[in-house]
Amino acid sequence: MTTAIDVRHAHTSLYPAPERLARTANVTADDVARADADPVAFWEQAARRLDWQTPWHTAHSWEPVRQLDDGSLTVPRTEWFAGGTLNAAVNCVDRHVAAGRGDTVALHFEGEAGDRRTLTYADLQREVSRAANALLALGVGQGDRVIIYLPVIPETLIATLAVARIGAIHSLVFGGFSAEAVAFRINDTGAKLLITSDGQFRRGRAVPVKSGADAAVAVSPTIEHVLVVRRTGDQTPDEVPWTPGRDVWWHDAVAAASDTHEPDFFDAETPLFIMYTSGTTGKPKGLVHTTGGYLVQASYTHWAIFDAQPDDVYWCTADLAWVTAHTYAIYGPLSNGVTQVMYEGTPDTPHPGRHFEIIERYGVTTYYTAPTLIRTLRGRFPDGPPASYDLSRLRLLGTVGEGINPSTWRWFHERIGRGACPIIDTWWQSETGAAIIAPLPGVTTLKPGSATRVLPGVSTRVVDAAGDDVAPGIGGNLVVEATGPALARTVWGDPERYRDSYWAAYWRQGWFLSGDGATEDADGDTWVLGRIDDVINVSGHRLSALEIESALVSHPDVVEAGVAGVQDAVTGSAVAAFVVTNGVPASSELTDALRAHTATQIGPIAKPAHVIVVRDLPKTRSGKILRRLLGQIVDGQPLGDTTSLHDDTIPDELANAARQQVVQTSRE
Structure with a gap:
């Protein structure tokens, strides 16, 4: 666990809340003060935004970790409402219809191939x-x-809500995960x-899925049925493998069912x-989220940080299997009755401006996405x-997903938001x-x-390792002192x-x-520095x-950067920087320019020992850079588990680039 992290980059730009939002936003500075005065009463007020069949009798209870006489620690327990x-x-569907x-x-759904579908809340009620x-x-x-092992299609949303409606427990799995990952879950x-x-569309191709699902079920004795959505049809020409008595077509099962259902309450x-x-x-780790507390915080934070309005068209670009989409593409926006956009495909299929096309087509008012995608768009459209x-x-x-570099x-802000749209940079x-640290658009x-x-x-x-607050500008461990009702209650079975x-x-x-490091500045604003494990110890x-x-990406030749610590005989660890450029090839001139730029931005101690130009970085399917792989690649260590990568060819590409460019640098 870290003691302190050197933070050397000065940050000076300020963007006050626009006057139009300060006057009309859902949340004001007075609301913040009331929450600070009595957090439990605040969450009770937030809970009243939802429909409850039976009111709660106790808002919150908390049993912290205690040390027993034998020195062991108890497991904490919390309860809300x-x-x-x-x-x-x-709360996500019926109450809006009733109102x-x-x-x-x-x-508004748009498939990668261009097919479209629109569902009203009444339509959604019938389908669910x-x-x-x-x-x-x-x-x-x-x-x-x-x-639920599906792509980003309406049936995924419908299935998720249907499971919740009957009091079952859902666990969504990203459609690109392997059979082994599905079987584990x-x-x-x-x-x-x-x-x-049956299949899914990925980068312009129809890819079979059912055979992989069958491989997972073959080693999973608890599965009684496999419910199959027909998505690719004849575009995946191989016959869909089928087990009679176990496998059921979604369209057969759902079409035969009544479109009315009397819900129970839990x-x-x-x-x-x-x-x-x-x-x-x-x-x-299987994190367990419960119904009441999670829905309260998901609904409130969506309404507060995105200033949800009745005429909004909201788009969260996350895959539905990620927690981002659970909170801010399913339960948050639907509980608030907004109109949202769902896009099945990759952002550059069939052309790099696909997201801009979708924003224009549906009149999107709120666009919530990952820094990885923003950096990619910046590289392709530097002028906007x-x-x-x-x-x-x-x-x-x-x-x-991750911290966003200041230059990105x-x-x-300037190229997509025309200098007028506040950026809601969320940490959670x-x-x-649900979000813990984020701007409030009318306040911050x-x-x-x-x-x-x-x-x-x-x-x-x-704080530092002992739990003492660190001084402004000094990095330490980011801890959550008061977590809110959406906190995961446990790890399933453990x-x-x-x-x-x-x-x-x-x-x-x-x-x-x-598990993240952070620093607070003199104003009390938080700067998240990434995972504690992503700290590099140089001399x-x-x-x-x-x-x-962030320093590297602020150079005009760099679109994206990933940094890791690697072994060094003199300093113990050195900085290796993998950079995606805007077409500038690897050279000693580029290396010198980026080392000098980093020294100017942060200090000489931060200069990369190695600068390796690559096509892409190893990222999870949610867009996070796997920095541990970068260091292992340079040091020639085994890479371990890479099943969460969005592109499993990247490590070999990086290893080849590292061998060529690190050797070339050492010769020079």
Whole structure:
């Protein structure tokens, strides 16, 4: 665990909240003050934004970690809205229809191939009801686990809400994951049902899926049925493998079901879904999120940070299997009754401006995406989108997944947002369930690269290994002091791992260890420095990989950068920088320019020992750079688990580039 991280980059640009938002935004500075005065009362008020069948009798209880006489630690336990009952799907669909908004568009769907579909809230109510009845007919009931292994299509959203409607527990798996990854999640949860598709569209090709799903089920004895959505049809010409009696077509099962369903209501602490961490550092953890607390915080934070309005057209670009989409493409926006966009495909298929085309077509007002995608767009459109695209309806932009480099932030703000759209840079995790640090568009003064302030009702600190607050400008461990009701309650089947991963380090203080490093500036704004493991120790100086990457990306020749520590006989560790350029080839001149630029931006100690020009970086399917692979590639170490990579050919490409360019650098 880190002691302190050297933070040397000065940040000065300020972007106050626009006057128009300061006057009309959903959340004001007075709301923040009220939340600070009584967080539990604040969350009770937020909970009243939802429909409850039975009101709660106790808003919050907390049993912290305690040390027993034998020295062992207990497992923490928290509960929110005890005694209250509700239904998540009803809150996301039925209540809007009951309020007379059934004709409001809930979803504009666009397939990668250009097919389109629009669903109103009334349409969604009928579809979710049919799917819920179909699930019940297959023997799925309250508490049963359902694995959803589908691409980003309406059926994924419908299936998710149907599972929630009947009180079962869903766990979504990214459609590009391997059969082994699917099997692990089935077996870990003991799932009864797998929902999958015949195939999926990926980068302009129809790719079979069902055979991989069958391989997962073959080693998963708990699966009773496989429900199959027909997505690619004849475009995947091979016959779909089929097991009679087990496999069922979605269109057959759902079409035969009634489009009305009388919902039950469930205790607030009823598990809603299991979200698996990526597994990049070991066995994936199945984080359990419960119905009431999660839905309250998901709904409130979406309404607050995106200033949700009745005429918004909202687009979160995350894959539905990630927690980002659970909170900010399913439960958050639907609970608030907004219209949203869903796009199945990759952002450059069939052309690099596909996202701009979609924003224009549907009149998107809020665009929430990953820094990885923004950097890619910046590399392809350095002067901004072509003038042929009308993005004038955009009023808010958002980022999620990793910290955004200040220079990329400015490009996003100026070129996509026309200098008028606040950027909602959100920090949170699968474990927290909802945003913890993020700007409030009508309140917060923005700083490029900073997630700014903690949101109402929660609190964070930046501390050293002993738990003491670090001084402004000094990096330390980012801990969550007050977590909010959406916090994951446990790790499925392994409560001790939950305790050890998140609570054991600061159990005396009762703080949640995020695993990220951060610093606070003199104004109290938070700068997230990336994972604690992504700190590079050079001659005794602990440097943030993210900050060095920010310096590199601010150079005009660099589109994207990934930095890692590598072995060095003199300094112990040295900085290796993998950079994606705007077409500039590897050369000693480029290396010298980037080393000098980094020294100017941060200091001589941060100069990369190696600069390696590559086509792309190793990233998870949610867009996070796997920095550990970068160091292992340069040091020639085994790479270990790479199943979460979005492109499994990248490590070999990087290894070849490293061999050529590091050797060339050493000769020079």
